[in-house]
Amino acid sequence: MQIDLSGKTALVTGSTAGIGLAIASGLANAGAQVTITGRRQDKLDNALASIEQTSGRTDIRGIVADPGTAEGCQALTGACPDVDILVNNLGIYGAQPFFDIADDDWDHILEVNVMSAVRLARHYARGMADRGWGRIQFISSESALNIPSEMVHYGVSKAALQGLSRGLAKVLAGTGVTVNTILPGPTRTEGAVAMLQEMASERGVSMAEMETLFLEENRPSTLIKRFADPVEVASLCVYAASPQASATTGSALRVEGGIVESIA
Structure with missing residues (x-):
């Protein structure tokens, strides 16, 4: 299968390292003009150099912004008003006993993991629908289905992305815009x-x-x-962003190594 994203623009949040960086590199290798985000210029510069080295592309763009806040999302959409492919990869996690998770901790993880995705999808989906083509992805986790007892708040935030993705796919039905979640396992x-x-x-x-x-x-x-290796997760994301995946929407696409005890 030859995936060609030439002429498409993509935005990947939380993309200076890990899965986000691998996704950005994969999209660039497939021909997309990619914008990455990060909170620090030095990390952003390192990520840009890495993507340029692996893809040979010189049109990769970096924006210093923190989409984990409403102000950061506004700054990002102001600097990058339109894209064809949105990958909401930004997320935080950390083990914490349930009875020690204070309201502020709940608010913070939901703000970063869920509301950043809500705000960006709300902004970019309109343009995609108007143009009749687009791809929106939410990087969830197998923890959305297997809520980990050591970080319940994280699992709940990822489960929320599942509902958000399915609901938005229904909102965008028939527009040519697909919406899916990607569920990595330990990576x-x-x-x-x-x-x-x-x-x-x-x-x-x-x-x-x-x-x-x-x-x-x-x-x-x-x-x-x-x-798993981040590239293995990224490969599924690149496929889901491709024209070949045009009939895949409203789905939870698993790349979790078979952890989830379900065949559905």
Whole structure:
């Protein structure tokens, strides 16, 4: 299959590292003119250099903004008023006992993980519908279906994205705009590696042993028995953004290594 996104513009939030950076690189490699976002200029510059090196593209754009706030979303849409492909990748997570999750913690994770996606989708979907073509993706998680007891608020925020995606797909029915969620499982991002390194140090085991232990203890139903690579997640995102995926909408597309105990 040859995916060609030439002539299309794309915006990927939270894209200076990890899954977001891999998605931006994948879209650029497929021919899209990509805009990435980050809160720090130095990280943005590093990400731009990485994408340009892997894709050979020199038209990649970076915008310093924090879409995790209403003001940041407004600044971003002002600097980038229209796109054909929107990937809402921005998200935060962190283990926290349920009884210690204060109202402010709930507000913060919902503001960043859910409301950033709501605001950007609300802005960009109108133009996509007017033009009769568009792709909106929400990067959710298998934690939306398997709510983790160690971070209930995170799982709830990702479950909210599932509802948002399905509802927006109905709103945009017949417009030529597709809306889907992508559900990664444990993925070897910089944040995940740092977490595993800390856990390995605490338990006196190697990184490889810690990865195995983490999956056995926290995601025992995994079928691939390993963390995914960000590129593996990005590959599904690039397909979902392609013309070939025009009949796929309102769906939860899983790239979680078979963790979810369901065949539907």
